[in-house]
Amino acid sequence: MIRTIVVDDEWYNRAEICDFIEKTGFMRVESCCQNGAEALREADRVLPQAAFIDIEMPEMDGLTLAEKLLEKYPEIQVVFITGWNQYAVAAFELNALDYIMKPLNKARFQKMVERLKRRVELTVVKQGNRISIRCFGGFDVMVNGHPVIWRRSKAEELFAFLLTRHDTFVAKEIIIENLWSGYEITKSLPILQTAVCKIRNIFSMCKSEVRLIYANNRYGIFLSDTDCDYLKLESMVNDFQDGYPKSFEALEKACETLQCGLFDGRGFLWSESCQEYLHRKLSLMLCKIADHYHAQNDVLLEIEACKQLSRFSPIDDEAQLRYISVLRARGRKDTINRHGDWLRKTLQEEYGCGLPDVVEKALQERSE
Structure with a gap:
């Protein structure tokens, strides 16, 4: 069973989400929380594999909560369930698995949980990965002996840029200034977000070794157990x-x-x-x-x-x-x-x- 927590400040929303989750047959609600502070305490206790979070909440909004959870538990799968659609871009910058609008649609919810199930199963069976990165005389990244195929050159360059500033955060503006200085901001932001998604997809099975984290309008690459x-x-x-x-x-x-x-x-x-x-x-x-x-x-x-x-x-x-x-x-x-x-x-x-x-x-x- 996949361990989950549900966070929403409205009791009837929490009840509906919990009901949807329990009916999947492969997920279990370990804790139902009405605010971010409570969710953080409960997460330390139940170690959730997935979190279903409302965005518009008092004191600590859902985006901030998700950011804190991902910092502590990089493998956790975050799903935003909200009545507001203007936060979609920010949600996916946090590497959320999905963003579902209220009221819940059964077919849409089922499609999402199947994706969640596959992602969690892959995470569970994953063993330690061998990451090899050569930066001098070219640029080659190998995962378990297989070369990374970037397909998008800007994803490759973004990874290289953040690698040289590893284990620290770099503001979006600095990234754009260095990589896309000739682009208008309205064009460069979507390119940045696409590159971020590509990098996260490439290393989705290597989150213990390579993590791309978003926090406070900044991105950072954090590495461990890599040969570079x-x-x-x-x-x-x-x-x-x-x-x-x-x-x-x-x-x-x-x-x-x-x-x-x-x-x-x-x-x-x-x-x-x-x-x-x-x-x-x-x-x-x-x-x-x-x-x-x-x-x-x-x-x-x-x-x-x-x-x-x-x-x-x-x-x-x-x-x-x-x-x-x-x-x-x-x-x-x-x-x-x-x-x-x-x-x-x-x-x-x-x-x-x-x-x-x-x-x-x-x-x-x-x-x-």
């Missing part, structure tokens, strides 16, 4: 310790990963700022590593750190000058010449420019 290269790189940056030997090895791998390009080939314009931010952070960390080895008088590792920095940031004049200076201090003229050849070729082929005068001068001085 972006999260790993972000964690490495946050956990970085100056001078810790393993940090340099991890840092080298992180630089290699970032050089593959965040969402490479997807054309997400907003991702460029994310790429630049991570690049600055990793460059600063490489500088700190080089400083540490210099203070320890570890010549070989200082050279290696400076080399990594120069290769990671070929258009950074200071990085190039530092590497050349370290090589010159150790009398490595041949290495300076080889580096100069590599740098000229890289700048020309990848950036379409030549060496800055200050770097060219440093190379010539150090190769004499």
Whole structure:
């Protein structure tokens, strides 16, 4: 039996809804509540799998109640049963299963509960999922070894955007500004809502691992038990310790990963700022590593750190000058010449420019 709660401030409405539910034969009303506060207390006691909620209620309206229930019980199925139709958009933004108008129609109610039954049954049998997300060198999302088929490019981009801001909420206005800046608000909102529905459908069986939550006019992606290269790189940056030997090895791998390009080939314009931010952070960390080895008088590792920095940031004049200076201090003229050849070729082929005068001068001085 599917455990349900019914919430409506009018007793006769509660009685009618309860009667409809009990007659299905596969649902049971565990609690019948007249307001949101009571429903929240009862939910902690009965752990409902579905909630039938009126929207227009005093003190706490049904939308707010549903939002609170979904925060505590992500798997709960919410059905709004109301006499008002102007809340439909807001209801579906909360990922409600259905929105039924009063007075209740038996055929319409039956159609809804069959959907609810299938959704709950799928949730019950669901085991832990393996979610793999690759953000560098492209963008691929795998669920239990199967690639996600987005079909809608804006759903894919919205998921990527919220992923880079995971475990926090982003206002609708900021999402629209970054993803659909050229659209009028009346056009961009339906696109956003469609993309949200698509994402929720894709991960409907993975709510323990991937949750898209709506609250206070904001959306957020919340992840757990996922294998994601972006999260790993972000964690490495946050956990970085100056001078810790393993940090340099991890840092080298992180630089290699970032050089593959965040969402490479997807054309997400907003991702460029994310790429630049991570690049600055990793460059600063490489500088700190080089400083540490210099203070320890570890010549070989200082050279290696400076080399990594120069290769990671070929258009950074200071990085190039530092590497050349370290090589010159150790009398490595041949290495300076080889580096100069590599740098000229890289700048020309990848950036379409030549060496800055200050770097060219440093190379010539150090190769004499």
